Amino acid sequence: MTARDEHALAVLFRQESGRLVAILTRFFGVRDLALAEDVAQDTLVAALNAWSRGIPPDPRAWLVHVAKNRARDMLRRRRVRRGVDDTLDPDDLAVEPTTNDDVDADVLRMMFSCCHPTLTEDTQTALILRLVCGFGTAEVALAFFSEPGAMEKRLVRAKKVLADEGRLFEPTTHAETRERAAAVMQAVYLMFDAGYHSAVASEVVRLDVASEAIRLALLLADARATTGPAAHALAALTCLHGARIPARMSPHALVPLEEQDRSAWDGDLVRLGFTHLAASASGSDLTVFHLEAGIAAQHAAASSVETTDWSEISRLYDLLYAKKRTPVVALSRAIARSRVLGAGRGLEEILELDGRERLHAYPFYWAALGDLALRQGETTRASEWLTRGLACARTATERELFLRRIDECTRSSS
Amino acid sequence: MRKFMFLFHGGGIVVQPPPPPAEIGAHLAKWTEWVGGLVKAGHAEMGPGPLENGGKVVRGSAKAVTDGPYAEAKDLVSGILIVSAASIAAAVEIARGCPIYEYDGSVEVRPIQDIQPR
Numbered sequence: 001m002t003a004r005d006e007h008a009l010a011v012l013f014r015q016e017s018g019r020l021v022a023i024l025t026r027f028f029g030v031r032d033l034a035l036a037e038d039v040a041q042d043t044l045v046a047a048l049n050a051w052s053r054g055i056p057p058d059p060r061a062w063l064v065h066v067a068k069n070r071a072r073d074m075l076r077r078r079r080v081r082r083g084v085d086d087t088l089d090p091d092d093l094a095v096e097p098t099t100n101d102d103v104d105a106d107v108l109r110m111m112f113s114c115c116h117p118t119l120t121e122d123t124q125t126a127l128i129l130r131l132v133c134g135f136g137t138a139e140v141a142l143a144f145f146s147e148p149g150a151m152e153k154r155l156v157r158a159k160k161v162l163a164d165e166g167r168l169f170e171p172t173t174h175a176e177t178r179e180r181a182a183a184v185m186q187a188v189y190l191m192f193d194a195g196y197h198s199a200v201a202s203e204v205v206r207l208d209v210a211s212e213a214i215r216l217a218l219l220l221a222d223a224r225a226t227t228g229p230a231a232h233a234l235a236a237l238t239c240l241h242g243a244r245i246p247a248r249m250s251p252h253a254l255v256p257l258e259e260q261d262r263s264a265w266d267g268d269l270v271r272l273g274f275t276h277l278a279a280s281a282s283g284s285d286l287t288v289f290h291l292e293a294g295i296a297a298q299h300a301a302a303s304s305v306e307t308t309d310w311s312e313i314s315r316l317y318d319l320l321y322a323k324k325r326t327p328v329v330a331l332s333r334a335i336a337r338s339r340v341l342g343a344g345r346g347l348e349e350i351l352e353l354d355g356r357e358r359l360h361a362y363p364f365y366w367a368a369l370g371d372l373a374l375r376q377g378e379t380t381r382a383s384e385w386l387t388r389g390l391a392c393a394r395t396a397t398e399r400e401l402f403l404r405r406i407d408e409c410t411r412s413s414s
Numbered sequence: 415m416r417k418f419m420f421l422f423h424g425g426g427i428v429v430q431p432p433p434p435p436a437e438i439g440a441h442l443a444k445w446t447e448w449v450g451g452l453v454k455a456g457h458a459e460m461g462p463g464p465l466e467n468g469g470k471v472v473r474g475s476a477k478a479v480t481d482g483p484y485a486e487a488k489d490l491v492s493g494i495l496i497v498s499a500a501s502i503a504a505a506v507e508i509a510r511g512c513p514i515y516e517y518d519g520s521v522e523v524r525p526i527q528d529i530q531p532r
Contacts, residue, residue: 006443013439044438049427049464049493052445053453136434208436 009055011208013044015215016060017134020044020067022106027071030113031163037131039074043067107132108223111216112169115183116161125187125194126151127158133212143194143209171225181226185234188216189289192238196245210245214238214269221276232280233289239273240296242266254397256371258305270300291320310339327355328362335368343375363389363398370405379413417526418505420495422512424488425519428467433517444513452497457508459496467492488518496526 017040024036043066047059056062114127126144129135135143141151171177195210214235220226221235247264248255277293295316302308317333330353338346350356350369359365366389373382383406390402426433426441433441452458467490471482483490499505502525509521 005447006440009439009443010436011439013442014434014436017435041432041435044435045427045432048438048442048445049467051442052449052464052493053460054446054450134435136436139434139436 012059013047014134014208015212016063017041017044018110018132019060019103019107020063021131021134022110023064023103024067024071025110025168026106027075030165030168033131033159033163035074039067039070042070104219104223108171108219108225109168111184111187112171112177112180112225113162113165114158115180115187116158116165116169117180117183118161119158121183121186121190123154123158124183125190126155127162128187128216129191129209129212130155131159132216133209135209143191143206171223177225181220182230184226185217185220185230185289188213188220188238189234192217192241196241207245207249210238210242214242218272221279229280229283229285230287230289232276233287233293236273236277236280237289237293237296239269239276240293240300243269243273243300249397254401256367256401257299262303265300273297273300286319288320288323291316291323295320305339308339310336314340325354327353327358330354331359331362331365331368338372343372347372347376361392363393363402365389366392367401367405370409374405374409374412377412379409383409383413415498415500416502416505416528418497418499418502419524419526420497420505420509420512421491421522421524422493422495422514423491423520423522424517425492425514426517427492428487428490429517429519430487441513441516444516448511448513449495452495452508457498459498462494465491465493488520492519 020040020043021033021036024039025033028036028039043063046066047063051059110132111128114131115124119127122144126140129140129143130137137152137155138148140146140155141148144151146154169180171181192210192213195206195208195213217231217235217238221231223231243266244260246266247260247262273293274297277297280290280293295313298309298313298316313336314333317329317336321329321333331350334346334349334353337349347369350365350372353359356365366385370382370386370389373379373385386402386406386409390399390406393399393402426438432438449458453460469482471480472478473480497505497508499508502523505523505525509523512521514521
């Protein structure tokens with residue numbers, strides 16, 4: 001057994017936890033979310049006990065079977081305690097089929113329920129990570145730069161909102177579903193972003209969060225209630241960015257785009273991304289997801305930084321910046337423009353960006369300035385900026401990136 | 415070769431609060447590797463299956479029956495395994511490879527008496 005097997009079982013247990021909670025919540029009702037979570041947890045511990053001598057041939061079926069038995073026992077006991085008024089019939093649990101489609105429907109229902117309009121976008125995303133993806137509270141906290149205690153409180157409050165609603169949200173095709181579908185997609189987008197961009201301590205958690213977002217985006221692109229141009233664009237963007245993760249993170253350092261080994265990009269994910277990008281092209285809506293997927297597609301289609309169509313990328317960034325006026329988008333746009341207009345113009349634009357003071361704590365602002373100055377041969381300025389980047393680097397891998405760059409400055413100036 | 419009974423106390427199966435799902439999965443991988451390795455090397459035999467956590471306790475001259483055992487989680491017998499080893503020192507060395515210590519568990523190594531008439 002290797003570390004790889006260990007990770008595979010960790011992922012299996014985490015994902016199955018989410019599926020079990022989704023299945024069980026339909027039986028216990030959303031008011032008894034805690035009970036569903038407890039039974040799911042008990043089931044996984046039972047597997048730890050039973051499987052130490054070997055994993056059964058169909059682990060998923062084993063878990064669902066055991067979880068249902070436990071749930072049935074719970075319902076029977078509750079029935080005895082409360083009298084016959086309980087509307088839940090324990091025997092319903094026995095006849096309930098559990099095909100993968102059924103479980104997907106349960107998972108979708110749970111995702112929609114997590115995106116309750118009174119919760120903030122971040123809380124909706126955190127709740128999906130916890131309930132649908134089975135991340136522990138500490139892991140969810142890491143993904144959001146939060147303390148586990150504070151995150152636990154936030155999750156408890158959010159679960160209470162769900163319970164107070166009294167029932168799970170039933171995704172159909174009516175207007176309310178379409179409204180909430182937008183929130184669900186945004187939550188998956190934020191989840192991917194938390195995995196792909198944010199600088200959390202553990203790389204394993206980041207990768208897992210990003211792969212979960214890809215899995216859920218693909219589910220949304222396929223589900224009847226959510227499928228459409230926007231869902232396909234979201235799936236395309238997570239696949240095309242996700243394909244770069246192995247090259248971007250390997251082995252233990254953050255590798256900039258121009259140095260990435262493009263043969264290490266995940267070819268299957270790239271192909272899947274392009275399939276969804278093609279499917280997203282129907283209709284007249286051009287969403288932020290479309291634009292970001294379009295940018296990722298340009299990178300995926302190019303064999304190197306030099307042969308990349310930077311003027312098309314600049315054009316897409318212009319459109320994106322019109323819809324999403326954040327300093328980070330402005331920075332990315334300026335970097336793309338510097339490939340078209342030259343490093344000198346790029347430097348000027350970045351130094352005059354709207355909201356640049358908000359980027360001063362963002363290490364990649366300094367990385368971009370340092371890179372452009374290096375391209376201009378201005379090693380002194382480059383070294384100064386990279387040193388400021390080093391000061392606000394958030395993880396060991398980011399620090400390593402800056403140290404390597406600063407070293408390049410010293411070598412090329414001597 | 416002598417036979418030993420390993421009595422597992424506490425560990426991931428009974429620890430409270432239970433670990434998050436991914437940790438349980440990763441921990442299980444270590445168990446299957448450890449037990450699988452022992453079986454493959456002929457050191458462990460597939461004895462009785464895993465124990466359930468609950469049960470009954472019969473106690474005293476009145477033979478009173480209670481639910482249980484409700485020992486402290488870390489003392490609760492959470493599993494058993496029959497292991498063959500050359501000596502108690504060798505058996506202890508095998509026990510040291512068990513993953514149970516990750517969750518504050520312990521392994522009690524008990525030689526099984528050889529009562530064959532000579």
